[in-house]
Amino acid sequence: MLNINYTFHWNQAFQALPQMIDGALITLQIAVLSMIIGIAIGVPLALAKQSSIAPLRWFANVWIEVARNTPALFQVYMIYFGIPAVLQLVAGLFGIDFRALGINIFYLDSYWAVLVGIAFNNAGYLAETFRGGLRAVPATQTRAARSLGFGAFDAFRLIVLPQMFRAVFHPMTNQMVWAILMTSVGIFVGLNIDLTGVTQELNARTFRTFEFFALAAAIYYVIAKIVTGGARLIAWRLFRY
């Protein structure tokens, strides 16, 4: 039963649309950067996990499992509020008081905390995706490349990697959409310039929660659709053969 004692003020929300679009661009920026970093770290992590050197393997395992088994919100919160505490603790152990020296090594802006947190999460998930992708490339491909005179690194870079990316393109697209949606947790660590942050501030000022967040939801949906649509287009261009 609807017993509504509330009148919608959509006008207010639409007036704020330009601000929210600016926020959406920041959201997209963080997501794209975190994906680039995530891929750059994810590939070595996937290799490290299969490495014969034990410490490398452990390192990769810890990263991957922590990224996959704790909430993204927790990871971002930990990076923003936890890492400065670790630095403070370590500095304290050495009896260094950076603050007295006027150096603030603890300063970590919300923007970077969110970027680092989501990149950390992306890297963990992508590493597992890449591991699956690498398995999909037959070992004979590497052998064939090596016998054609490719060096080990070139064989990996020019023969294995392209085929792996083809195999994991779809899961990577999903991860990209995830990254966009994950940026919304930034509001818990003070981020007030991304789409959710801007929306939350407008909401706190006006108390028009439903109107502003409905508009934000619509914008997120459009971004997600543009990304998946774009990815389909790219996949069609790249993997036609």
Add this chain to the structure above:
Amino acid sequence: MKFPALIAAASVTLSLAAATPAVADKLDDIIASGVLRCAVTLDFPPMGSRDDNNEPVGFDVDTCNDLAAALGVTAEIVETPFPDRIPALISGRADVGVASTSDTLERAKTIGFSIPYFAFNNVVLTREDTGIESYEDLAGMNLGSVAGVFEAIALEEDFNEWDAGGSFRTFQSQADVFLALQQGQIDATVVTGTVAAATINEGNFQGFTIAGEAPYLVDYVGLIALRQEYGLLNYLNLFVHQQIRTGRYEELFETWVGGGAEAPDLSVPGVYY
């Protein structure tokens, strides 16, 4: 005390049975149900917080108890983080908001305010090592506040006007702002004087210090209820008036803020409310 309340409750119930339910307003509903549910923010000491047993305490909690006693009903505290105050009211999860809500004209488009039941002056809160000594020193520093509150809006306006670098961030709760300040992600914040004093007195955050007043208008806060519940809003106005008239306001101020300070004047010279 109990007897008239019972009669009131009984008569309301009777009239409910006779008339259509739509006639009973919120005030009737509260009296009939015997429970007053107050939306209170519990990370905003000394107005609202939790004691060592995680039970709600504070100026706002006591104000809610007084209001319930006046209505002859029992009080129930509904914890609402700042952003959840309005949804809680609109949905009927709470009847009244006793949550230090600044009475801005923007918000009054959505929710109904009583006359001010408290007023805050804002001060600069910083760490001893930042070298900040007054509000003017904030230009170019990393600043933060709670999203959308009175002092956050004022600080952000000045931050944009200074245009001297640094950053301005907003958090979802007062606790997160203090944590960020303590850890160094921000160098200073502007908070209400009472909250700043209570936080320093509690001693949880070492090295916090007040660096002068912020040159803002006085931040008056009202009790809130649904905009169209005139009966309830009238009652709330009279309740606030009585709290001050009877000296209960100063008593609560002494209990929760104290420290020799005077309870803030809630009237504005030269104007009717």
Add this chain to the structure above:
Amino acid sequence: MLGTSVTWGDITFMMTGAGLTLAITFWAMLGGTLLGIVFGLIRSHSPWYVNYPMGAVLDVLRSVPLLIQFILFNSFQSIAGWGMNPFVVGCVVLAAYTSAFCTEIVRGGIQAVPVTTRRAARSLGMNWAQDMAYIVLPLGTRVMLPSWIGLTLGVMKDTALVYAIGVIELLRSSQIIITRKPHEALLILAIAGLIYFIVSFPVSRLGAHLEKKWREND
């Protein structure tokens, strides 16, 4: 405890929060799975004019941040005067969100059973229900269960977001304690992370194990 000011009372408080995290996960998975099975069956067996719009609606749930869905639904049910408490709101939103993913898992499971196998079943005289119960369910489960376990873990982690609507779950309870003991922030956060990890990790291992085992049998 451990020479810190974090008391057993605080740990108990966090454990209560962890209990709420698990309770929300349970209700969301129960509701989401049931809905997902129904939606998955409908989507697999209906003509395009039912299937496509349904897919589009469920897709919205997967393309909008869960945090926004919590806030939006909470504010909507406020406006509608339903007066649900935040715990119920959390369960309802998370169940709807889960159902969108579960629908795809069920659909994938049904599609993974070769059409020829099902035709064979029908030609043996089985009716639709028997075909579903004795052929599709056992074969499809092998495909579905690992994904479903993954989904459960995802939902468990996503419960952290109900923080936004005021449910005192694990992360929020940690934050409340940090408010009182800011100098212990790191320890408290580490304990919270450890609790998530202890619950999540064994289940994720089980999922990986099942997936591996069943793949080998194929």
